[in-house]
Amino acid sequence: MNLLDKLKPPINLRELTIRGYGGETFPSWLGDLSWLSNLRVFTIEKCPQLIGEVPNYFSSLERFVIKNFPKLVVSLSNYPIGCKLEINNCEGMVCNDGSIDFENLDSKYLANISTVEDKLKKGSQRVSHLRIAHNEEIMKSWQSLENTNFLSNINFLEINECQNLRSIGRGMLPSSLEEFHINSCQSLTFIDSDVLPLSLKRLTILGCRELKFLKDLSVYSLIESIHVIWCQSLKCLTLDGPLPERLNQLDVFGCDALETLSSSRNEYLPKALTSINISLCPELKSIAESFDNSTCLQYIIVDGCKNLESLPSGLHHLPCLESIEIRECPKLSVREGVPTSLRQLLINECEDDKGMGMGMRMLTSPKKLQIASLQQLKSISDLTNLTALERLDIISLPLLESISDLNNLNSLKELRISSLPQLKSISDLTNLTSLEGLYIKSLPQLELIPDLSGLTSLTELYIEECQKLKSIPSLGGLTSLEELLIHDLPQLESFPSFSGLTSLERLKIYDLPQLESIPSLGGLPSLQELTIADLPQLESIQDLSNLTSLEYLQISQCPRIKSIPSLSGLISLESLQIFALPQLESIPSLSGLTSLETLNITNLPQLESIQDLSNLTSLTDFIISNCPRIKLIPSLSSHTSHEQLRIMDCPNLRSIPDLGNFKDLSVEKCPKLKSLQTLPSSLQSVWITNCPLLIKRWKNVRGKYSSKIAQIPKVVIDGKFIYNSKESQVDYWSFLQRRI
Template sequence: MPMQMGRLKSLRTLSAFVVGKSTGSTIGELMELSHLRGKLSILNLQNVVDARDALQANLKDKKDLKVLELAWGADNADDSQKEKDVFDNLQPCMNLEELTIRFYGGTNFPNWLGDKSFSNIQFMHLHDCSNCWSLPPVGGLPALKELRVGRMKSVQTIGVEFYGSTGSSLVQPFQSLEKLQFYRMPEWEEWVSSGSGGADFPCLQQLILKECPKLRGSLPHDLPFLKKLSVKGCGVLLLHDQRAASTRNMDSYKSLKELKIEDGCHTSVLSLSETKFMSELEIRNFNDIQCLPNINHLQRLTLWNCPTLSSFSKDGLPATLTSLSIYNCRRLEFLPHEMLAKLTSLDYLWIQNSCDSMRSFPLGIFPKLTALIIGNCENLESLCLIEERAVENLSHLNGLHISGCPNLVCFPRGGLPTPNLTWLKVGECDKLKSFPESIHTLTALQYLDINNLPNLESIAEDGGLPPNLQYFYIHNCERLRASSSSVGNYCNWGLQALVSLEQVTIGGRGSDEILETLLKQQLLPTTLHTLCIYQLSTLKSLDGKGLAHLTFLRSLSITRCNRLEFLPGEALQHLTSLQLLFISECDSIQFLPEEGLPPSLSYLSISNCSALEKRYQNKTGRDHWASISHVPSIQINDEVIII
């Protein structure tokens, strides 16, 4: 900070004040800044030489400050008593609403922290106070709504002092607290109740416990308004005192709607999923579960990396379910079709690295499904239509993504009866030879991505691509070839008629011939905005005739085409709308067209092209530099040249 900050006596906004060490502003400079308002962060408090200097900051009289952060250095080596004295003297005004403490090195907190006279504090964050062995009595703050405590490495017990009252006191602790979070408390073992006889957190709606591996015992037993509970990395924590009746436990969490358990939590926590109003359950990295409990009212279910899970509950999944995500649960037996048919509310389904026994997936079994994602299901062989109402049910589907299914052979015969499908992505299916029939009937389709389909031989041969397609991607489809006719099956793609097509991306194995045919026959639509060409190993030149007619093209990207030697200068001159040109990893290109680049070009990027870098980076060769000097912004690797 500049010296003599204290002379700015009318200053109202100062987001951060950094305490100087040997030079710069001392904390006493804050004394005269009585008009500061809003938020203030005081940083590097370890540089305060004398605790009496902190008293000169006069924070008590800064009545317009609403948000205050007090932070010491992360590698603070000062003695804890001096830090305690400094903290004592930084007591703010009672009007404060938010307080954050970071890297405080004292062993305990000052007496004013948690004082009930701070009646406006609504948010408090205590972070990385590694030497403190106890928490301040913040339970007596009447307006406190959110409390976050993390990385308190010396705290082993949270006792009655935390609640701001003794066991005999009639004062209700945490009377306004709605959100409570503890995280990364490696030595925390015991959580003691207030002993007041009532609920310790009467208004709590969200409780988050993360990475508290030694915390034993049970959660607070009376949380009548708790709606969200997240427990991660608390392996010895129990849901409740196992001696207590289970019905009492359920009554304690009667408002719970969302439960997230993760990383080695005790299985007893799972019993909460049976509470009456539970609508969302998420289980991640859980090794000790084989069967789900009864989940009668769920709307959202996420199962992530549960290697021992083999079955759902005996009654299957609830009909209320709208979202189901299953990842890396290979032993899980997928539900039989008759049980799946009961999921009449399902809107979103994601299955990846799971359900190894599934060989066929019944499309159209869910009447309200809008998004279906199936990935890395190694034994999946087919997608089928078996339900009488399958065609009607598929009318809601607008997203379909199939990838990593090496044994998938076919789509349903007759095509996909999905009139509202807007995006379709199929990739990494080694045995798939053909695309859905009559794909041109998918008039709502805007995004089509086909990648890593080594045996795919044909697409859109019976009517062309969907008429309203906007984005078209092809990558690593090496057997996709032109037929023996003059234009081949590319003519049947109907690209020229796709007036809505904005972007075409072509790359990978087999795509050289595809691009050459599209350019030779001028099959790309004139309305195209973006063309991306990448990873074409045999392409030596671009057919200028196939580019010249793209007068609406705005962006051209050429990447990893190692044999490409030159760009068609005359054709580029016809691209009167071109604004962006990207050339990357094309070492065989020696120079840019002598005819120059289009006058409309506003940005040129050259990266990892050794010959081009040498020629243009130092502006050597006047003739060559003149051909691009009209471009306002040129980037060569990390260097940006503004003309």
């Protein structure tokens, strides 16, 4: 019997949704909906077996939604005027004459919308946004129309994956079109002249690999943006004419064969151009002769143009230019000055001899400057005038030996110095009172960091991968510092005092092979995250009890640590991670950690016991793994709803007295575990692997499992799903996903 037939809705119903129905026909009560006079919204979703026509006599309906129906057809005859339709990706509204005005229409779903495809081919369907995929017939039918004003209200057309479409000829596009996208039409070789409508404002061509040229684009006077992407055979953007004069945005990306933007004399770029981005065009040799006409140009990006040797002349005359990004153009030599209006300059992998060659002395107002991957650059100077600079990145300069004039950058907020194998020192920074972020990384020759005490605004300090650095300067004046990261300094033997770092919230110290001690952490009242890891010489950690704001604590990979100080004062601690401490014999009491939510105890070969956990009332996730001496896990709080308990590789574990109220339990490779004394009613899933004594206790001689686990919805034992006391094979990954 059809269950849905028995669920006749009440007559005053205003909104009805049918979702996930498995039947092939609609319920009988949908045959006459005159009694549902108050129905305003009707939604049908994910009923893939339904076949036939959707009922369409809804006198009061305001909105009808139908999604994921491959076999249903929607007739457009009897919906009330003003009703909004959403048919998969097609959105429309019923008009006064009973027809549908579509806001969005996708040809993929035309088979589900009766009469629309025929109206499209005749050009009479009213639609604003039309997407055609795998259907060349619709476009070809437009060529035979006598009425050139077909689809009169369309403004957006997208053509996708029409693999037999070789060209776009006259009459194939509506004359009112404002935006045209053509994507992945692999046989398309050219777009003829005077094919595009004169109303066109935006043109996007994507993934048409055989497209070789576009005819003269200059006649399309309204075009504002052109995007050409992954057209590998395209040699020339516009044949027999320049780019449109009103063009303000030009993006050309991944056109391997492109040699020039225009086959005619390419003297100037369009006057209205504000943004040009040419990337991954390795055969491009010329953009234009001059920038003199481009008085509106604001943004220039040139990236991955390996044969480009020069930019158009007149770069320094561009009055509105704000940003230049040049990356991976090894033959490009930029010798001309830049305008004073520039706010951002990024230079990466371009030809240069010994200096910048960018007219650095003329720069006064850029806010961001990046100098990167210039293989011959040996020095950086002439930064004195950059009084407005807020971010400076100096990265991957293999021959750079010195940086000067940094101390005059009074507005600098972020300084990144990275991957400079020859740099031995960093110039004075004491006057950078606005600096908020200092990031020093991968400087193998650096032996000394200058005085930092004057950086009163500094909030983040990272020092990483400096192989010769033996000391860190005093941190005492860094009263605003919120995050300190010290990583991979193989020669560092000692740390400066943390005294005075009252704003410090995050402290990460790891991979310091020579460090023997860490200064007192007691004077860090704001500290929220503390990571101490991979310190092979560290033998002890000082008192942590005053860190009342600490929320995250990780202590790991410190082979000489034998004990951890008291944690009783960490009243805000939410996550505790203790792992890979081979000498640690005990963990201090955790009873005061009432905010603790996550506890991870892993790879502690000497640990024999864990103290009482019953007061951890906020604990949701508990992991204990690879602790071979542990014999007993203490009782967990029974007054709290926990999420996940995972016990792995504890070969001497014999008993778990009380599981608390965990929802998910996983026990793996505990061969001596005989029993779980209580199985709480909260358990939703259990995963047991390689625990032979426990399994033996649960399984009788006839191969059936104890009714003790029958109440648990999901049970997997040694890769087999247990249902109704019997085994069946289970897919590991699907079960794991269900648990997650």
